[in-house]
Amino acid sequence: MKVELQHVTKVFPSRNKKSEEEVVAVNDFTFTIPDGKLVGLLGPSGCGKSTTLYMICGLQKPSGGKIFFGEDDVTDLPPENRGVGLVFQNYALYPHMTVRQNIMFPLQNLKGTDKLTKEEMLERTLGAAKLVQIDNLLDRKPSELSGGQQQRVAIARALVKMPRVLLLDEPLSNLDARLRLQTREEIKRIQQKTGITTVFVTHDQEEAMSISDMIVVMKLGVIQQIGRPQEVYDDPVNLFVARFLGTPPVNVFTGAIRDGYLYVGEDKLLPVGDLPDTEVYVGIRPEGFIPQADGPLRCHLNNVEVMGRDVSVVSTHPASVNPTVRSIVNADIPVDTSAETIRYAIKPHKLLVFDRETEKRIYLGSEGK
Amino acid sequence: MVESKHQWKAWLYLSPCLILLLVFTVWPIINTVRMAFLEDYSGLKAAGGQVFSFGFGNFTKVIQYKKFLSCLKNTVLLCVITVPISTFLALLIAVCLNSIKALQKVLQTIFFLPYVTNSIAIGMVFAAMFNMVGSFYGTENELIVTAGIINNVIEFFGGHAINWINYGSSYAANMTVMVVYIVWNALPFKILVLLGGLQGINRQYYDAARVDGTSRRRIFSRITVPLLSPMLAYVVITGFIGGFKEYTSIVGIFGEGMGPADDAGRLNTMVGFIYDALATNSQGRASAAALILFAIILVVTLINMQVSKKKVHY
Amino acid sequence: MKDTAKKPSLATMQERDMSKEATHQKAVRILVKVFLYAFLLLMAFIVLFPFYWMINSSLKTLDEYRLSVPTFWPHQVQFSNYAEAFTAANLGRLFINTVIVGVISTILSLIITVLSAFAFARMEFKGKNVLFAALLATMMIPGELFTITNYGTVTQLGWINTYTVLIVPFLVSVFYIYLLRQNFLQIPNELYLAAKVDGTSDIKYLWRVMIPLAMPTLISITILKMMGAWNSYIWPRLVANDEAHRLITNGLRNAFTETTGDVNYPVQMAAVALVSLPLFLVFVFLRKYIMKGVSRSGIKG
Numbered sequence: 001m002k003v004e005l006q007h008v009t010k011v012f013p014s015r016n017k018k019s020e021e022e023v024v025a026v027n028d029f030t031f032t033i034p035d036g037k038l039v040g041l042l043g044p045s046g047c048g049k050s051t052t053l054y055m056i057c058g059l060q061k062p063s064g065g066k067i068f069f070g071e072d073d074v075t076d077l078p079p080e081n082r083g084v085g086l087v088f089q090n091y092a093l094y095p096h097m098t099v100r101q102n103i104m105f106p107l108q109n110l111k112g113t114d115k116l117t118k119e120e121m122l123e124r125t126l127g128a129a130k131l132v133q134i135d136n137l138l139d140r141k142p143s144e145l146s147g148g149q150q151q152r153v154a155i156a157r158a159l160v161k162m163p164r165v166l167l168l169d170e171p172l173s174n175l176d177a178r179l180r181l182q183t184r185e186e187i188k189r190i191q192q193k194t195g196i197t198t199v200f201v202t203h204d205q206e207e208a209m210s211i212s213d214m215i216v217v218m219k220l221g222v223i224q225q226i227g228r229p230q231e232v233y234d235d236p237v238n239l240f241v242a243r244f245l246g247t248p249p250v251n252v253f254t255g256a257i258r259d260g261y262l263y264v265g266e267d268k269l270l271p272v273g274d275l276p277d278t279e280v281y282v283g284i285r286p287e288g289f290i291p292q293a294d295g296p297l298r299c300h301l302n303n304v305e306v307m308g309r310d311v312s313v314v315s316t317h318p319a320s321v322n323p324t325v326r327s328i329v330n331a332d333i334p335v336d337t338s339a340e341t342i343r344y345a346i347k348p349h350k351l352l353v354f355d356r357e358t359e360k361r362i363y364l365g366s367e368g369k
Numbered sequence: 370m371v372e373s374k375h376q377w378k379a380w381l382y383l384s385p386c387l388i389l390l391l392v393f394t395v396w397p398i399i400n401t402v403r404m405a406f407l408e409d410y411s412g413l414k415a416a417g418g419q420v421f422s423f424g425f426g427n428f429t430k431v432i433q434y435k436k437f438l439s440c441l442k443n444t445v446l447l448c449v450i451t452v453p454i455s456t457f458l459a460l461l462i463a464v465c466l467n468s469i470k471a472l473q474k475v476l477q478t479i480f481f482l483p484y485v486t487n488s489i490a491i492g493m494v495f496a497a498m499f500n501m502v503g504s505f506y507g508t509e510n511e512l513i514v515t516a517g518i519i520n521n522v523i524e525f526f527g528g529h530a531i532n533w534i535n536y537g538s539s540y541a542a543n544m545t546v547m548v549v550y551i552v553w554n555a556l557p558f559k560i561l562v563l564l565g566g567l568q569g570i571n572r573q574y575y576d577a578a579r580v581d582g583t584s585r586r587r588i589f590s591r592i593t594v595p596l597l598s599p600m601l602a603y604v605v606i607t608g609f610i611g612g613f614k615e616y617t618s619i620v621g622i623f624g625e626g627m628g629p630a631d632d633a634g635r636l637n638t639m640v641g642f643i644y645d646a647l648a649t650n651s652q653g654r655a656s657a658a659a660l661i662l663f664a665i666i667l668v669v670t671l672i673n674m675q676v677s678k679k680k681v682h683y
Numbered sequence: 684m685k686d687t688a689k690k691p692s693l694a695t696m697q698e699r700d701m702s703k704e705a706t707h708q709k710a711v712r713i714l715v716k717v718f719l720y721a722f723l724l725l726m727a728f729i730v731l732f733p734f735y736w737m738i739n740s741s742l743k744t745l746d747e748y749r750l751s752v753p754t755f756w757p758h759q760v761q762f763s764n765y766a767e768a769f770t771a772a773n774l775g776r777l778f779i780n781t782v783i784v785g786v787i788s789t790i791l792s793l794i795i796t797v798l799s800a801f802a803f804a805r806m807e808f809k810g811k812n813v814l815f816a817a818l819l820a821t822m823m824i825p826g827e828l829f830t831i832t833n834y835g836t837v838t839q840l841g842w843i844n845t846y847t848v849l850i851v852p853f854l855v856s857v858f859y860i861y862l863l864r865q866n867f868l869q870i871p872n873e874l875y876l877a878a879k880v881d882g883t884s885d886i887k888y889l890w891r892v893m894i895p896l897a898m899p900t901l902i903s904i905t906i907l908k909m910m911g912a913w914n915s916y917i918w919p920r921l922v923a924n925d926e927a928h929r930l931i932t933n934g935l936r937n938a939f940t941e942t943t944g945d946v947n948y949p950v951q952m953a954a955v956a957l958v959s960l961p962l963f964l965v966f967v968f969l970r971k972y973i974m975k976g977v978s979r980s981g982i983k984g
Contacts, residue, residue, distance in 0.1 A: 057580060059576050059579065059580070079579050079580040079582075080579060080580065080581065084580060085580070088573050090573065092571065092576070094574060094591075094592060095596070096596060097595075105578075105581060105583075105591070106582070106583075108587075109581050109582045109583045109584065110582075157577075161581065376808045378806065378885070379802045379806040379808040379811075380802075380808065382798040382799065382801060382806070383799055383802045385795045385799075385854075386795050386798070386855050386860070389795070389851070389852075389854055390818070390821070390855050390857075393829060393833055393836070393851075394821055394829060394855075397828065397830075397831070397832035397833055397836075398821075398829070400832040400835075401828050401829075401832055404831070404832075412835050458726075462723065462726055465719045465723050468719060469719055469720065469723070472720075479727045479730060479731060480727065480730055482730065482731070482734070482966070483730060484973075485910065485962045485963065485965070485966040485973065486962060487914050487931075487932055487935075487958060487959060487962065489914075489932050489935060490932070490959055491733060491737075491959070493935075493939065493951060493952075493955050494733045494734075494736060494737045494955055497737075497951070497952060498733065498736055515748070515749050515750070515753070516751070518753055521752070521753055553729075553730070556730070585715075613825075614825055614826075616917065617917070620916070620936065624936070625940070640827050640917075643827050643830075643831070644827075644830075644917065644921070647830070647831055647834060647921070648921075652831055652835070656831055659827050659828040662828075663825055663828055666823075666825060
C-alpha cells in the first residue's frame, strides 16, 4: 500500500493560555512512501516525526492537507477504518491479558462479514506469534517478558489483523544496546517477509540508516531531505543533514572560497573552478582523510585511538567548529604518533561545502548537480 | 543507617507514641477480650468488688437478643444495598468525568463536596427534605401542612406523598431514606479514588484499542474495568468496612432515637448496640458485640480479598 | 498478511462507505457527549441540592417554610434565623471548644507523628520491623472495640468532662505515622548521612530538611485532623457532654433533638449552615491537600 502525504500540516494551539503562539509541529509535508518499503522518519526530538506517524495512523488529525493510502483519501477516517497497525514506543501491551489474549484482541473487534470464528482467531494469533518467534510464550503475561519479547508481542498484535500499513513509534528506544541490534534486524526480516509498507520513527540515525529503504530527515517540523540512506549520507542538501547523519559525526570547519580555491582556515585545500568568492562551512567525513606528508590540511596531532581494523586520529585545527578533528584511517597506513602535526589529503567525494549563511550545500564543479 | 549505640534515641522518639498506644490501644484489646469472656461483666459492679466467672454467656446472650439481631439485620442490609449502588454510581460518574474536558475540574470539585460535610449536620438537612409537617397519630385523613420537598417532587410527577421518616412511617421507607443518604455520603470518596485510578491508566492503552477498532463498550469492559480493578477492590473493601460501622448518618436523620417517633431503635446498628450496652454499664455484652463486629468485618474483608485476588488483574 | 492487496480493487466504493461511516461516527460521538454532560449535570444537581435546600430554608420565615407549595427562593429573606440559631445552639461556645480541641490535638499529634515516623524511617533499632507491622495490624480493628475500655480508663483517670479526654486518646494515628514514614523514606538517606558528617543534630535535621520536604503530607494530616475534631460525635457525647466542653457536632444535635415533625426548620437549617461553613472555607482554600490526603486514607476525619 502506497502512502502519500500532500501538504500535511499540524498546528497545536499553545498550552499557555496567555501567549497566543501556536506550535507548528508539522509544516507542509509532501512525500510518498512507495508500496512495500520500510521507511524511517528521522530527526531530533521536537521535529514532528511522531506527530507525522500519529497522523498517518489517524490518532491525530492534520490541520491541513491530505493523506492517501493507495488511492483512498483517509484524512478524515478514524484509525480503526484505516487498516493500520501501530506499535507504541513502550508497547502498550495490556498488562492484565496474556500474550495470546493481547495478540487476539484486535481480531475480536472485527464485526459483520469480517467476523472470525474462534478457530480462525487462534490460528491467526499463532501465525502472527510464529512470525515474530514468540509462539512459545503465548500463555505468559507481559510483565513476565523481557523488553525484546514485549516488543515482538506488540509487533504481532499490530500484524495480526493484516494491516495495510504498519507503524512503529521509536521501536528500539526502550531496548538495551545488544537487543537493539538484534531487534532492528528482526524488524527488517519481518517487514521483508510480510511485504507490508512500514513506517517507523526514530531519533537514532544509525538505526534509521541500517534498516530503512528510505529515510525522511526532518527538523522543527520541516522536511530536510528524503532518499535512500546512503544517498542522503553521501549527498546531504544542508549542514543539518550532514551533521545529523554518521558516527563519528562529520568534521566541520569554517572556510572560504577565494580566487577559485577552497580554503580551510589558512590551508588551501583544492581548486573549485569558477565558483564566486564566499564564506563557507567545510564538512569532511571522518573516513575522508588520508594521512600524507605533503597533504594540504595541517592539523595539530593529539592522540591516536586504535580500534583494530582502523585507527581513529584525534587532532585539532584552528578553523574546526568541533572541539577536535576526528578521522578514521586504515590501520595499514602508518601514523607517526610522536609527531606534532599531521597532514592530510582529502578524498574529494567525502568533502561537503555549505554556504555560511544559508547552510545550504554548495556543489563543487566536479559534482555538478 | 546510623550505628546502634544510639538505639535509645529511637526509643525516646517513639516513647510518646508507644505509651499512648499501650494505654489506649493495646490494653483495650486485651481488656475487651477479657470482659467479653466474663459472664455479665459490668464495670460498675466490678468497681463494687463483684467477681465474674469465665464463660461464653455474653456471646450467647447477645446473639439471642432480639435488639441485637435487628441491629445486625439493619447493618447488613444497609451494607449490602449501599455498597453496590454507590460503587456502581461512582464508577459511572468517574468514567464520565474522565472522558470530558470542559467543566471537568468544576464537576470534580462539586462531586467531592459532600465529603467535607458533617454527617450529622447534613443528615438534618436530609431529614428536613423528607420530613412531613402535620399531625401524625396514625389516624386517617391527617392534616398535612407541608409534605417536604421530596414529596413535592414526587407529587409533581404524579405520585403520592410518602411518609418517609415521621410517626407511623414504614421500615421500607426509613431504609430508603437511609440508603439515599448513605449513598450520597459515600460517593465523593469513591469518585475521587476511581477517578484517580482512571487518570492513572496510560492513555496508550486507549490509543492502541482505538487503532484496533475496539468499541466503547468493549474498551470499558476489557480494558478500563480490569485496569481499574485494584481501585475497585479498594473502594469496595473500605465501603464494607465503613458500612458495618454505620451509625452517625442514622443519628443525623432520625436523631438519637434511631428510628421514627413511634418505633425508636428500629434502625439501630451494630455500633449503636455497642454504645447502648456501654451506656447501661454492660461492658461484657458491649465487648462481645464489638468482637462479633470485628469478626464480621474481618471475614467480609477476607472474602473480598479472596474474590479480588481472582478478579483483580495484578 | 498475504492478502493485503485484496482491498484496493474496491477502493472507490470503500472510500464512499468510509466517509459515510465517518460522519455517522461523528454524530454518535456528539450524541454521547450530550448524554455524558446531561448525566453529569443531573448528578451534580442531586449532589448540590441538599446544600441549596439548606440555604434556601435557612433564609425563610417559619410561615413561608410551612407553605404547602414550597418556594425555591425566600420571598422574604430573614437573616435573623442565623442570629437566633447562633444563640439557641450556643454556637459561640461550641466553636471555641472545637477550635481549642482541634488545634491542640493537631499540634500534639503532628509532633508525635513526626517523631515516630522519623524513628521508623531513619533509625536502626532492634525489633523495628516487627513493631511497625504490629502497629499496622492495629489499623484493622474497629475503633468501637477500643472505646469500651477507654471509656472506663478515662473515667478512672478523672478525665470526664475535660478537654484532655477529647484530645489525648486520639493523639496517635498509626495511619498518619505510616503515611509520613513512606514520605520520609523517599528522601535520600545520603542527606541524613551528610548531615551527620557535618555534625547536625537529629532534631535540627528533622526540622530543616525532612519537615519541609514532607510538608504536603503534614498539611494533609493537619486538615484531616481538624476535620476529625469538627465531625467527631460518638466519643465526645460519651465523655464530655457538658456545656463547657461540648464539641460542635454534638452541640448541634443536642440543640435540635427533634429532626422530624413540626420543628422550627429555618433556624435549624441556619445552624447547620453555620456549622458547615468553616469546613467549606477550608475546602475551598485547601482542596488540593484534602483530596490528596483523602484518596490515600479512606478514613473520614
